[in-house]
Amino acid sequence: GKVIDKISGIHEAKNRRAFDSQGATAPGPNYPFSPFWVEGQPFPTGTTEADNMIAASGEAYDFFKNAFGRDSYDGNGATMDSVFNRGNGCPNASWNGSFISFCPGVTTDDVTVHEWAHAYTEYTHNLIYAWQPGALNEAYSDIWGETVDRLNGRGGDTPDTARTSGVCAAITAPAQSVTVN
Numbered sequence: 001g002k003v004i005d006k007i008s009g010i011h012e013a014k015n016r017r018a019f020d021s022q023g024a025t026a027p028g029p030n031y032p033f034s035p036f037w038v039e040g041q042p043f044p045t046g047t048t049e050a051d052n053m054i055a056a057s058g059e060a061y062d063f064f065k066n067a068f069g070r071d072s073y074d075g076n077g078a079t080m081d082s083v084f085n086r087g088n089g090c091p092n093a094s095w096n097g098s099f100i101s102f103c104p105g106v107t108t109d110d111v112t113v114h115e116w117a118h119a120y121t122e123y124t125h126n127l128i129y130a131w132q133p134g135a136l137n138e139a140y141s142d143i144w145g146e147t148v149d150r151l152n153g154r155g156g157d158t159p160d161t162a163r164t165s166g167v168c169a170a171i172t173a174p175a176q177s178v179t180v181n
Contacts, residue, residue, distance in 0.1 A: 014061045015039050015072065018050050019083045019099075026086035026094075026101035036084075049084040049107045056112030057082050057100075059148050063113065064120055073119035080116070095119050109154055114145030 018037040021028030030036070044051040057080050064070040069131060072078040081099035087170050090103035093111050095118035102111070118141050125140075127133035 004052060013039075013077075014058055014080070015077060015083065016057050016061070018045075018054050018057075018159070020047075020080065021083050021086040021101065022052070022084060023087040025088040025114070026096075026100060027081075027083045028086065031083065031099070032081070047084075049102070049104060052107035052109065053082045053084050053100075053102060053112055055154075056107070056109040056148070057116065059152055060099045060113045060116035061108060063144065063148050063151075064116075068120075068124075070120065070124075073116060074123045095122075108149075109152060110145040110149035112145075113148040114141040116146040117141035120144075 016037075016039050017035040019027055019031045019034075022030075036047075036050055037043070043054060045054070061072060061080065064073065072080060083099055083101035084104075084107055086101045086103055091106055093100065093102045093106045093115050095115045099116035100112065100119070102115075120136065121127055121137050121140050125137075129137055140153045168172040
């Protein structure tokens with residue numbers, strides 16, 4: 001009459017959490033104990049930034065699961081923590097080894113998957129983030145982010161169009177000149 005074994009019906013599953021940095025330096029005041037949203041709660045949340053990030057994090061999980069057989073970025077079902085509404089280093093997004101975080105307005109699907117791809121690359125290839133390995137790291141993230149963007153049909157960006165100067169960054173590099181004496 002004793003329970004001797006209990007086996008969950010879910011072998012592998014998404015395990016996502018979202019945090020609101022509330023304009024503070026990431027991860028903000030609520031991390032890691034008071035998430036804005038956790039897996040299994042109602043979705044969408046009604047907060048566009050969070051909804052974009054949560055949906056795209058799920059698509060990142062599905063992509064790495066279906067393409068490479070990975071259960072989360074580490075292959076062992078790691079919790080995918082995402083932080084939106086950060087207030088530092090804007091406009092930008094990043095993976096810091098523990099979570100991905102976003103400034104307001106950058107939680108698009110391709111950027112979110114790009115950041116999760118950095119996590120995947122860290123746990124599979126462990127490329128240093130400098131020189132050619134750093135370029136490969138960025139290239140993988142760009143390719144996988146755009147792949148999911150094209151697969152999911154949600155888009156929002158216009159692929160295959162030329163970018164104008166200053167579109168990708170808030171700072172435009174000064175014109176270069178060479179003086180020979």
